[in-house]
Amino acid sequence: MAPLKSWLSIPSDSHFSLSNIPFGIITSKYSQTEKRPAVAIGDHVLDLQAFATGDGFSGLPSLKPHLSVFSQPTLNAFAALGQPVHREVRKYLQDLFSDTTSHPQILKDNTALQKSALLPKHETKTHLPMQIGDYTDFYAGVNHAFNAGSLFRGPANALQPNYYHIPIGYHGRASTVVVSGTTIRRPNGQLLLDPTADPKVPTFGPSRRLDIELELGCLLCKANPMGEPVPIKEAEQSIFGFVLMNDWSARDIQAWEYVPLGPFNGKNFGTTISAWVVLFDALEPYRADKLPNETKLLPYLVEPRNDTVFDIQLEVDLTTPDGSTTTISKGTGKNLVWSFPQMIAHHSVGGCAMQPGDLLGSGTISTKDDSGLGSLLEMSAGGKKEIMLAGMDVRKFLKDGDTITIRGVCGGEPGALVGFGECVGTIESAIPFP
Numbered sequence: 001m002a003p004l005k006s007w008l009s010i011p012s013d014s015h016f017s018l019s020n021i022p023f024g025i026i027t028s029k030y031s032q033t034e035k036r037p038a039v040a041i042g043d044h045v046l047d048l049q050a051f052a053t054g055d056g057f058s059g060l061p062s063l064k065p066h067l068s069v070f071s072q073p074t075l076n077a078f079a080a081l082g083q084p085v086h087r088e089v090r091k092y093l094q095d096l097f098s099d100t101t102s103h104p105q106i107l108k109d110n111t112a113l114q115k116s117a118l119l120p121k122h123e124t125k126t127h128l129p130m131q132i133g134d135y136t137d138f139y140a141g142v143n144h145a146f147n148a149g150s151l152f153r154g155p156a157n158a159l160q161p162n163y164y165h166i167p168i169g170y171h172g173r174a175s176t177v178v179v180s181g182t183t184i185r186r187p188n189g190q191l192l193l194d195p196t197a198d199p200k201v202p203t204f205g206p207s208r209r210l211d212i213e214l215e216l217g218c219l220l221c222k223a224n225p226m227g228e229p230v231p232i233k234e235a236e237q238s239i240f241g242f243v244l245m246n247d248w249s250a251r252d253i254q255a256w257e258y259v260p261l262g263p264f265n266g267k268n269f270g271t272t273i274s275a276w277v278v279l280f281d282a283l284e285p286y287r288a289d290k291l292p293n294e295t296k297l298l299p300y301l302v303e304p305r306n307d308t309v310f311d312i313q314l315e316v317d318l319t320t321p322d323g324s325t326t327t328i329s330k331g332t333g334k335n336l337v338w339s340f341p342q343m344i345a346h347h348s349v350g351g352c353a354m355q356p357g358d359l360l361g362s363g364t365i366s367t368k369d370d371s372g373l374g375s376l377l378e379m380s381a382g383g384k385k386e387i388m389l390a391g392m393d394v395r396k397f398l399k400d401g402d403t404i405t406i407r408g409v410c411g412g413e414p415g416a417l418v419g420f421g422e423c424v425g426t427i428e429s430a431i432p433f434p
């Protein structure tokens with residue numbers, strides 16, 4: 001993508017070039033303490049409440065009846081306006097920041113509005129971008145599914161007969177979906193220290209196998225009435241945008257509890273998402289084909305096109321308490337065998353009502369080889385192998401004080417990068433139990 005040139009100074013390596021324009025929720029350190037919508041541009045943030053108050057949207061008269069959405073503490077109301085509106089607002093903001101803008105008087109030459117609405121990012125704080133009513137995590141990363149399934153059930157049973165017929169998922173816990181930068185407390189729970197013991201008697205205490213899961217999150221913008229499925233051909237229109245996601249996992253708690261109903265306390269203690277929602281249109285140039293699925297799908301899952309995942313370069317860093325950082329994974333977001341539109345179509349096929357703000361997790365994204373595994377479970381071969389870190393340190397699973405940073409970016413052209421910022425979490429010790 002050729003860079004869009006701006007009158008605003010935007011670092012050429014910024015994830016937030018004019019080709020992006022992601023939406024989020026901010027408070028600013030000095031002027032405003034209530035949460036409000038914003039977009040990220042380079043090292044700045046455009047406060048959309050202040051921008052709307054200062055007639056910044058005067059060049060987009062069609063938006064006038066809806067300006068109140070920029071005074072809301074979440075993006076849900078803006079998202080519910082639908083993709084055509086998101087598209088129009090993004091293109092309008094790209095024009096306003098372009099050095100050849102058709103409305104120079106609105107912002108480029110309006111220092112008063114720049115002063116009130118264009119904030120240095122370091123003077124703002126980001127918050128959860130949406131009110132998340134429901135969260136469902138899927139399992140579309142077939143390389144991870146095979147690796148994890150092999151560790152849990154043996155290679156012969158790694159992928160169940162349903163895997164290539166259904167984008168399977170489990171209902172996660174929305175109440176503990178938190179924004180990047182929120183501390184994650186190590187969970188206590190029931191642990192089976194010796195899985196070979198007979199009888200099996202669990203112990204109780206802090207998880208000893210705390211893990212990450214590198215995922216993409218998809219936030220919805222459209223509701224479907226209960227009883228009315230979302231047709232696969234319309235499912236893309238239900239998507240507001242995408243975030244990075246870390247589905248923190250307590251593998252020992254998960255292994256003891258998950259049969260027969262699936263993950264529960266092994267997952268529900270915390271899930272982190274990045275703060276800035278990257279819109280579908282910003283990722284359009286980075287569409288990629290899904291991983292092969294030779295199965296004859298049922299019609300409700302057959303997409304009109306196959307390039308329905310995205311080539312997002314993904315990286316995971318582990319920083320130990322002494323501050324040394326190791327990049328432990330480098331992969332791509334296209335390592336998925338199911339797309340989010342297929343997940344939406346399956347999720348609603350029985351009449352489940354989806355709503356704006358719902359979060360869908362892709363499932364852990366791993367490369368076929370060991371270069372970009374999405375969990376420590378895989379990197380450590382189920383805890384059998386030490387993961388070498390910088391400074392001769394090692395890990396099998398997370399220690400208290402470890403920080404995980406997930407980054408994702410599309411493109412390689414300086415000045416035209418489309419990225420997600422960071423998805424960060426630091427592990428805090430478990431609550432002491434008597």
Ligand SMILES: O=C(O)/C=C/C(=O)CC(=O)CC(=O)O
Nearest residue numbers: 138139148149152213363364
């Ligand atoms: O039972 C298994 O094979 C593993 C299940 C999970 O870890 C659930 C999950 O979060 C799936 C994923 O993120 O890919």
Ligand SMILES: [Ca+2]
Nearest residue numbers: 137213247364
């Ligand atoms: Ca997961």
Ligand SMILES: [Mg+2]
Nearest residue numbers: 247248267271
């Ligand atoms: Mg989780």
